[in-house]
Amino acid sequence: MEVEPLNDISAARFLQQAQFSSTKAEIKDLKSIGINQWLNRQFSMPVEITAYNWLLQQGHNTKKNKYSDRPGDWMAWQQLLSSKDTLRKRMALALSEILVLSSEQLSLPHRGFAIGAYWDLLNKYAFGSFRDLLKSVTLNLGMGAYLDLRHSRRANDRGRRPDENYAREVMQLFTIGLVELNLDGTPKLHNGEPIETYTQETVTNIARALTGWTVDNRSNVTKSDTYVEFTRNPMINIPSRHDTRSASFFGVTVPEGSNGEQALEIVIDTLFNHSNVGPFISKQLIQRLVTSNPSPDYVSRVATIFNSNDKGERGNLKSVLQAILTDKEARILPKEHKPTIGKVREPMIRLIQWVHTFTNRRSISGEWMISTTISRKWGLGQSPLRAPSVFNFFDADYAPNTDDFTRNGIVAPELQLHNVTSTVSYINYIKRIIEKGVLYGFIETIIEIAPNYDEEMKLHDQPKKLVEHLKLTLCAGQMSHKTTSLIISALNELTDDSPRGKENRVHLAILMTMVSPDYLVQR
Structure with missing residues (x-):
């Protein structure tokens, strides 16, 4: 679906769903070429540098970094804050919150490289086949260590x-969910109750089929502390550790005597072809990119594309992403306010948006030494590739226990991150960022990414125009008259016309915008 002609607001809304920002230049570019051409350009854009190669280039394969996870943080920020393939990065970040691997509680040497290898995998398949992605995730060493598939061995008579x-x-979490779904993502019912997708017997049989996988460390003949190649090598199967007994699940049987590779292919094919995968994955991608409460029709339309695109391909993520972003429910904003429209903007995406909007997207040191922002007290309560568990930062079905959510039957997953502490922390954190820039590590006096408010400073003495500018670039035009008036009124109270006074006016305008409900809810 192409919405023509695009205006500034509709262009900004699309850009904030498809990438991380909607600057005036980005809006102008999109309006000049249209959504379909913009998507095609992004789909054809190569990865500038892989995370793994960037880590090597920066010299992080050292004995000092062997048990440090900081290089993984630096890599994540470099990739998200400076890359030009913004659609791919937005999709990879969304996938990282569905097929979760986190450096939190990851027990591997050189886990920065392991996280980088996993991020590269998500980027590689962001526009590719979900089946290929699922297989690669399963064989990824980081995932093998995180969810204990690495070293899982066949049973023996000693109780293993x-x-x-x-x-x-x-x-x-990765494919079918807990209950059987209709194409539109709603639960199938039997006698009024949801139908479970699998049993403990299913788990046991799939676990048996997936035995024997371990790290591919064969090329580390010198046992060097600086060897990192193993972090991106797919795991290998050791025949003596694999259970060759037959295993049955979902009406499919792995024949007795099958080797590890054969059993894996059957598991992947069976899960990939399950009827739940289309709606289960499609709905979560919609939630990450567009709205927390997509209508059943929206989910159904996208899941239909997942099941078979115009070439008859199942699980083509490029087609799925295009369907999500061009669907009428994503593109047409109802005139009347509806609580089901939009989503809470994730804290880490707010920071990424600030960098994309108000900086030159460059690391002053060239090292991108930006620390994790996972702390709820001192940071954002969220940081890329640092979910507290495999269940992500929040539950996709989370809803605050309030009358408004209960009455409307809606969810707000990202609100699971919010409490009094995190709210105060966000205000303090983003205020410091707006005024100083992004810090180098934990050093308060060294700036790693500096602000550039040249465009905003031109409007320092025109509060109404300044707020309208921020309303478009930060909120995609979705700011109420009440909020607009409050910010303009506050700016009018600042009468100091010294250079510092002018900066303070711009800082306040951005801060008031970025802490307003109009900004925090992406519509």
């Missing part, structure tokens, strides 16, 4: 059993 962690989570 295959580890069931990955077998359970690959179903519950």
